[in-house]
Amino acid sequence: MIRSLLALLHRDLRLAFRHGAETLLGAIFFALALALFPLGVGASADILARIGAGVIWVLALFAVLLTLERLYQSDYEDGSLELMVLAPVPLELLVFGKCLAHWLTSGLLLVVMSPLLALLMSLPAEAYWVLPAALLLGTPTLTLIGSIGAALLVGSRRGSALTALLVLPLYIPVLIFGVSAVDGYLLGLGGGAQLTILGAMLLFALALAPPATAAALRVALE
């Protein structure tokens, strides 16, 4: 079972590296969209510092959302999804593997980039570790919740707008606690409790998302 999980992880990561530009699209969007904010709201450092944490979190949500379509759609089109459903390993485990590969090639990039973006938004120095820490706990949850939405829409005639409608409402709790954790530290109030809740949401999503995604994929291939 572990071997098939590793094989799937290996395959998905290799696919992601071969499609380098496509994989980086979410991260590029993340940086590009952020560059629009100083132009839109004015480049004064105190405004940027006040909205910085919120803007970076919202953009992280959108960046993950953008990359969700590649989670299952291409596997569905070339038929490998069918083999995964028929494989003698639990589909939930394979879903977990696919989510892990997706996070390593999308969410993790955002975590690594976030100190740089914090610098661009003139956030105080504390943000250089708080923001990545909060994103590290939050982005896997985004991938896991998004995996449910992506699986529900496999083979649908409507595309990404509907994914946003399904997934964004479920992202709101992550956004709320992610932003308040970062703002808590930046304002000197401490955000340990919010980070704990982000961790709890990750555990909850880890338990709930693979079975829900597996059920949705089985429906898709009926």
Next chain:
Amino acid sequence: MHRYANPLRFQRIADALLPWIAVALLVLTPIGLYQALVLAPPDYQQGEAARIMYVHVPAAWLATFTYALIAVASAIALVWRHPLAEVAARAAAPVGAAFTAIALITGSVWGKPMWGTWWVWDARLTSVLILFFLYLGYIALHDAFEDPARGARAASILALVGAVNLPIIKFSVDWWNTLHQPSSILRLDGPTIAPSMLWPLLTMVLVFKLYLALVLILRMRGQLAERRIHNLRASGAGG
């Protein structure tokens, strides 16, 4: 349970129930409105504006109740492949979305004189807004596929996932320090609302429930008829 899966049996039960529900609704609606708008005393702080409560609270209860109904029906549809449960869930969704919209709008109208603002981003309001979007997502997903059966099953899974929002709505006023007042009726130590206001409120809740039942039955009948037409057309085209 599969005794009730037969659409014909459902039709018979629905036809028998419908007149009773309609009569009860016709009788209770004026009584409830009279109680709420005339008999109930104005609030000592909020004055006459507190009467918005008699629409707002039932609508908000029914908004969450309808979602719970959809979630339970979806679970039944997924586990036992119960066809009527699927029809019931789909039929209830627009009604629930409308109740949610009414709760949000009346709450906003009530909030303006009381809180001095149409909208605040507190936990209760935000979670109900999420509920509204969950309803819209459910309806959109249901209709997103060429094959209606596929859409119905995908939407059922979404309904179950979205059900995690229900306890958040219920307990949001206890977990967070919200501008929205905490629960004053469903409490362990008994309701803290005066009986002269509680009774009109309960009557209005009953009116809203009867309305839900009435519309649900009508919509389910409509959908079953639509399916039958679809099937007849399909078989007619084949033969």
